Amino acid sequence: MSFNFFRTKLFKVLVVVFISVFLVILNPCGFFSPIKTAFFVVFSPFQKVAYGLTFEVSEIKKFIFSIGQLKEENEKLIEENRSLLAEISNLREERKENEKLREELRLLPRDKFNLEGSTVISRDSNEQGSWIGINKGKKDEIKKDMPVVVNSGILIGRIEEVYPTTSKVLLLSDMGSSINAVDSKTGSKGIVKGEFGSGIIMDMVLQSEALNQGDEVVTSGIGKGFPAGLLIGKIGEVSPSGSELFQRAIISSPVDFSRLQFVFVIKN
Amino acid sequence: MRKIFLFLAVIVLAVILETSVLPLCFSRGSAPDLVLVLLVSGVAVFGFQAIWIWGIVAGFIFDIFSFNKIGVNIFSFAIFSYSISFFSRRLVFGEKMGGIFSSAIFVVLMTIFNNAWTNFASLGFKFEKLLNVEAFVSWGIIWKAVFNLILFYFFVILVKKQKKRMNANNLFSGK
Numbered sequence: 001m002s003f004n005f006f007r008t009k010l011f012k013v014l015v016v017v018f019i020s021v022f023l024v025i026l027n028p029c030g031f032f033s034p035i036k037t038a039f040f041v042v043f044s045p046f047q048k049v050a051y052g053l054t055f056e057v058s059e060i061k062k063f064i065f066s067i068g069q070l071k072e073e074n075e076k077l078i079e080e081n082r083s084l085l086a087e088i089s090n091l092r093e094e095r096k097e098n099e100k101l102r103e104e105l106r107l108l109p110r111d112k113f114n115l116e117g118s119t120v121i122s123r124d125s126n127e128q129g130s131w132i133g134i135n136k137g138k139k140d141e142i143k144k145d146m147p148v149v150v151n152s153g154i155l156i157g158r159i160e161e162v163y164p165t166t167s168k169v170l171l172l173s174d175m176g177s178s179i180n181a182v183d184s185k186t187g188s189k190g191i192v193k194g195e196f197g198s199g200i201i202m203d204m205v206l207q208s209e210a211l212n213q214g215d216e217v218v219t220s221g222i223g224k225g226f227p228a229g230l231l232i233g234k235i236g237e238v239s240p241s242g243s244e245l246f247q248r249a250i251i252s253s254p255v256d257f258s259r260l261q262f263v264f265v266i267k268n
Numbered sequence: 269m270r271k272i273f274l275f276l277a278v279i280v281l282a283v284i285l286e287t288s289v290l291p292l293c294f295s296r297g298s299a300p301d302l303v304l305v306l307l308v309s310g311v312a313v314f315g316f317q318a319i320w321i322w323g324i325v326a327g328f329i330f331d332i333f334s335f336n337k338i339g340v341n342i343f344s345f346a347i348f349s350y351s352i353s354f355f356s357r358r359l360v361f362g363e364k365m366g367g368i369f370s371s372a373i374f375v376v377l378m379t380i381f382n383n384a385w386t387n388f389a390s391l392g393f394k395f396e397k398l399l400n401v402e403a404f405v406s407w408g409i410i411w412k413a414v415f416n417l418i419l420f421y422f423f424v425i426l427v428k429k430q431k432k433r434m435n436a437n438n439l440f441s442g443k
Contacts, residue, residue, distance in 0.1 A: 008354060009316045016324060016346035023339030024389075032338045039332045044285065047333075050288040058292050122333065123291040125299040126386055131335055133287070161335060168335040175391055258296050 005229060032165070040137075040166040047121040048135050054237050055261050071147050113153070113227070114268040121166070128224040130174030130194065131160070132260060138164045147226050147266045151256050155179075155219060155230040167265075171257055172200050172232065180221075181232055182220040186210040189220060192232055192251060200233060203241055211238045227266065253257055273292075279326045282306050287333045297408025300415035303330050304382060305375075308352050309423035312371075313431055316353035323349045340389040348378050375420050379413040380405060406422055 003037050005011055026032070066073075118140075122133035136142050146159045148169045157177065161168040173194040181192040181202055188209035190202045205211055215235045221228025233253035241248045282303045290299035303326050311321045327342030334341070355374060388395075 009320075009350060012316070012320050013346050013350040016320065017343060019324070020327070020339040020343035020346065023342065024337050027337040027339070032332075036332050039329070043280065043333070047284055047288045050284055051292070054289045054292045122335070123286040125286055125291045125294075125301075126297055126383060126390075130390065133333075133335065153328070 019039075027108045031259050036181060037163050040106065040163045044121055044135055047133070048119055051121050051123075052119065052261070053252050081144045113149075113264075113266045115149075115264040116142065116267055117262060117264055118167075123258070123260075130171055130176075132157075132171065132257075132263070134167050134169055134263060134265075136164050136265065137167050141267060142265055144223060147230060149230060149264050150161055150260065150262070153230050154253070154255055155226075155232050156253070156255055156257065156260070158226075159265060162221060169263070172253065173257055179226060179232070180220040180222040181217050183209075183211055183235065184216045186212065186215065188246075192217065200253060201248050202235070202251050203246065203248040204211060205241075205247050205249070207240070209234055209247075211247060213238065213249075217251055270298075275322060276300055276325070278302070279322070279329055283326075283330050283333045286330070294415065295408070295411070297378070297406065298411035298415065300419050301379065301382060302419065303341075304348065304378070305343060305416050305419045306423055308348055308375075308378065310426055311349045311352050312356060312420075312424055313427045316349055318369050320349060336386070337389060340386065344382050344385050348382065351378070371420065372417055375417045376413040380409060385414070396405050409442060 002228050060112040094164060106117040116136055118134040118136035121135050124131045134148075136267075142159055144159055144162055147155055148157050148159060149155050155172065157169045157171040157174070158179075159167050171194070172179070172192065173196045175196065177192040178191050180189070182189050183205075186209065188205050188211055190205035192200060192202050195201050195204050202211070202217055213235055217232045219226045219228055219230040219232065231254070234240040236252050238247060238249040240246075286299070286302040290302060293299070307319065307323050307326055310322070317361045323345040324342050325341075327345040328338065330336075330345075331338045352374060355370070
């Protein structure tokens with residue numbers, strides 16, 4: 001009878017469950033790093049091609065579906081262009097002022113970051129959408145906790161795992177992500193973290209401090225080696241936090257995390 | 269040997285599709301669990317004994333590409349493979365209405381629990397972070413369940429046809 005039990009499905013599934021639990025325990029030892037590295041080295045080019053092609057196809061699809069809106073959008077853009085021309089002259093003045101202020105505060109100019117451009121090769125398919133895979137790793141001097149941005153300084157996350165040719169980027173929307181941030185207008189400090197449903201929130205802001213809808217939230221430069229002044233997003237709805245001492249706000253990032261193709265890792 | 273390579277290639281292809289292609293084709297959180305559904309439909313057609321080893325291989329490769337802790341998907345693949353095998357004996361998983369209904373319930377529950385389990389694992393196995401109903405049920409997961417269901421029936425039909433064409437005895441000696 002005991003011999004038969006070893007041949008049953010139940011026995012086999014128990015063995016697999018035991019093996020999987022054992023493997024999960026082995027993870028922190030770095031036991032699987034060589035295997036993971038081998039897989040990534042071999043298959044990351046395929047992932048890059050697959051992701052790139054799908055991205056292009058989905059962009060074409062998006063374009064085709066938006067043809068009807070193009071005329072209306074074009075008129076809006078012409079109007080916007082006129083007002084932007086006027087704004088540019090104002091901004092030139094503000095830029096000079098900003099450079100002086102950054103110098104005084106010893107902040108790194110945004111265009112002086114040592115950026116490593118990389119391509120997105122994979123994405124979390126779950127609701128949380130909490131990570132992306134990029135095609136740069138240890139060989140490109142990428143290290144854990146380096147900030148990852150798009151355009152010229154919009155923060156999207158940080159490097160969590162590094163392999164020779166691939167890295168995992170933990171997005172701001174992940175529940176495990178937390179970054180010290182500040183309201184750029186009022187100076188209110190808080191912690192930006194991911195949350196189910198809401199996406200990104202700014203929490204732990206003292207009730208006595210002001211959080212205004214529409215204000216920009218930037219990194220405060222405290223902890224994890226993040227430079228100060230990286231844009232995270234704009235403040236949306238503000239509400240009291242779980243404890244009455246604090247308040248929290250939903251942050252809307254200008255970046256659509258589900259449409260990322262190229263990102264930059266800040267190396268310095 | 270050629271068949272082992274074929275199976276490995278199918279698994280790797282499915283994993284790459286699930287991590288690099290499907291998230292871009294479906295709205296956030298609704299991309300189907302291609303690898304899991306492929307495996308479960310394989311179990312539904314060939315039986316647990318013939319597929320369980322491939323469940324470990326698929327789980328292992330999927331854990332690598334999805335940056336999960338190795339073992340997380342092996343665990344869920346084993347549980348769901350066993351479950352469908354267990355229930356397919358008791359509930360009729362066939363073309364009749366009752367079978368379609370029971371397999372639909374199974375796929376929906378599998379989607380919900382697999383999603384919760386993956387979230388739980390990615391949060392470092394901390395229960396307190398899961399105390400949010402959206403970790404279990406949301407529009408994304410509902411759509412994911414619908415796509416999983418469509419994919420499940422598609423694969424079952426495909427694998428059944430494939431089973432007829434292939435020499436099943438050579439491939440699935442464990443059955």
